[in-house]
Amino acid sequence: MDYYRKQRNYGCRIHDQYTYMGMKTLVLENEKIRLSILLDKGLEIFEFLLKSRDLDFMWLTENGVDNPNRYLPTSPDSQSTYIDYYIGGWQEIFPNGGVSSAYLGAQFGQHGEVAHMPWSYMIEIDTPEMVAVRFTVKTKKVPFKLSKTITIYANAAKIDIKEEIENLSEVPLRYMWGQHLAFGKPFLEPGCTIRMPENITIIADELDVADNDQSARVKRGITHEWPWVEETSGNMTDISVLPPKGKPSEIVYMKGFKDKGWYQVDNARLNAAICVEWDADTMPYLWYWQEFGNTTGYPWFGRHYNIGLEPFSSYPTHGLSEAVRNGTAGYIQGREKRMFSMSTTLMEL
Template sequence: MTNWMQSDIEGRRAWTGGTDELSVTVVPELGAKAVSLLNRKTGREWLWSSGKPLGNRGFGSAFGDSDECGWDEMFPGIRACEYPEDPWRGEPVPDHGEAWTLAWSAAADERGLTCAVNGKRFPYALEKRYSFPDAHTLRIDYTAINHSAHPFSFLWAAHPLMRASEGMRLRVPDGLNEIEVAYSAQERLGGFGDKRPWPVAAQGIDLSVIEPDNGRSAEKYYFTGTLKEGWAELSDPSTGEAVEFRFPAEQVPYLAVWANYGGYDDHYHIAIEPATGRMDDLSYAMGRGEAATIAPGGRYAWHLELSVR
């Protein structure tokens, strides 16, 4: 059993739980975002901070106008768009979704820390429960519930902004050898929807190796097709440390990467983003049959495990 302790961070209530090897700190008021993922054995903080004060500008605001740090949940969309089907046709889906700007409830018990929120424009509930199945692993169990009498389609992606350093390595399952570009600063990898090989996308661009902070490059891409295995790893050869994500490919069939080497807001970080749909735009994903859907009155459950060494 993990003891969850409450504290104040910049005047906001936070919850911290962990083991002798790993801890996480969550701020429920700010979309139940994680602001710390700490390897207690080495002292390494994996989550990146922008240095801005914690907070956002409220529901529907742009992610770039927020603290832009830590680990947010993107749900029920990622890129701002409009829901394409009745009965919510034309309803705006905010930038990075709804959940990250809403205040969540939080309660700790013998099962872990449970955070929950209800949708604002759409009739869903989203819940996540943090627990530690072993000393070096954090598990998050997610459940999305559709409170309406109509099918509800959504995108979810984890958005853990990790501290980057030159030479770190990104490892993904064998057989993933092509990506599709969702965003590329100055179109270094091409425009939206362009495809490139993985890991060497072009001459001099090896996407599996973290680049230096060059002030120019920033990319978001998805691996094409659905996953057969749900995992990815970010490692630091200079220290031997690594963080590995594992998730069920049946419920979370896609994998994306956000790599920002100074080309967006002068930030330097990387995010491994397991996802239930592809290419960020919910309307686009629904049109391609690449969004998850919850039946009327139904629920959609998945989990994510994160291990450190």
Template sequence: MTEPRVSTHHGWELLHLTSDDLEVDVVPGKGGDVTAVRWRPLDVDVMWRTRWGLRPRGEHITAGSSEALLMQAYPGGWQTVFPNAGAPSHEHGVEWGMHGEAWLASYDWSAVDGASAGSAAVELRTDLVRSPFSIVKRVEVAGPSVTVTETVTNDGAEPVEVMWSQHPAFGAPLVGPATRIETAARTIWLDPATPAAWPNDGFDRVPAPGSGVSRLAFLADFAEGRAGIVNDELGLRADLTWDTSLMPHAWYWLEAGGRAGFPWYSAAYVLALEPATSWPDAGVAGVRSTTGTQLAIAPGESRTATVTLTLAATAP
């Protein structure tokens, strides 16, 4: 096992986990975010970064909606979405903001003993405030793969309904006009009333930057938990795998200059494929009244989800 290297950036502690194939950065103090996944053979980071990146720790935060506050703290990369996803939701006497509290929480961390040779792993822990959950998050890098394993435990004495997903956002050079999307999904929903077979209307291809396209869709009916982003011109593919028994859906989010105004101002170029328990992007309350795909967690119950990202060269 390789001990993580520790550095600082804008006052944040950064953990650097490496294998022969990958260099992965984790920010424990900001959601346990994975902010970089670099494929060493090509020296390419596949994660997307927002224009403003990781803001200095402790900077003044102006008032605003939960979306504005979340975006100000969003550096890009790979986040945990829990216990809410999409729109804010009023639950148990308090507002759960856009994409939930785990996205913004600070985690304690420790290196993991016993990881296999040539790998590196850390374990992160936090207790949420607006919901009665504790979270244990393990990030492990081994060979060409980085795996995020999370266990959430309801430490309260009441059952609680949640939404839970992983939010890895990918950017250039992996994402470009030569990129295609492969998935084991059989159905794509553009909204709760519009199902279609995958692919639909070119959703398996990525438009060029600045093409004025903005997409949000929801994938379902997976034959297996698998989705891939493939760029043969770059010679690289990124494959996500996960257990569909807990996360039977995936959100598909793409910006190619299509959303004007805050937060992207028609300039973002990003693709995210997000394994998820629930859909659509309506928050727990909205999902409860539409698809009924929210997840109920009983008092004292723990649930565990694992998502793995594997990078590989494409065939010449």
């Protein structure tokens, strides 16, 4: 932290002198939005606030934000360790997506490993018209460096993100890379709608089962065309419209995005929406996680109504070894770099 950096209470501004729950926290804001980020825990975005509505688009679990240093995991499995620390919000996922997986002798935990690591940062631009901050992290199990630059602009309810992964070794490597965005209350509710391009294919992977072995709503082992899916009952359902609480919890995957992927989640009652755009060449899949309060056991106990709409390089949520097997894992040569970009906009309808 630069103690002598000029302070500002107008236009675009950055606050890097804060802590939240004992963790180093960085806040970016302008006239329209406020973005709060946990530097000490995976660069998690736990607040993305539209100031005009006092409306936060990031979902928080009932457990909320907690400092991992205050809690010792008592479960031997990596999935429970991740979930016990999971706050909701928005995490970077790399180089493993989904459950525990092994690759080249390295054993990854759930969504390992940058989602729980501390990141460093450097302020690149700090003016009333624009603020840009570059964040970096190095993985420990495999030799990668990941950089992420977040930019905000005056009088704009938008953030731009540019990222880079670098293979720090001479060895070609595989990876899974994704953006774990989760939406819930106060923004998300039954009746919200999801919009995305036409001709998108929905993959209902037969490896997936709903939480706690509950029956899935979407028929497995086949593909569907957005937004219509065949239910296990044989009925056709439009999954772009969020259902009443109590529908089965599950995950499906979308593909078919051309160049720039995008989706928009609308809440007509609140007259508010969020639009996410991303480089679909780097992340051609979109994971659609649905938790509609039907998981009555661990970890949700029927308390949550939320979704995740997560751009990813690969699928399904069964770890890097499965993505390597099915040919969707990312590939990078020794000393090579790969780029990614995305933007997210909050809107009043």
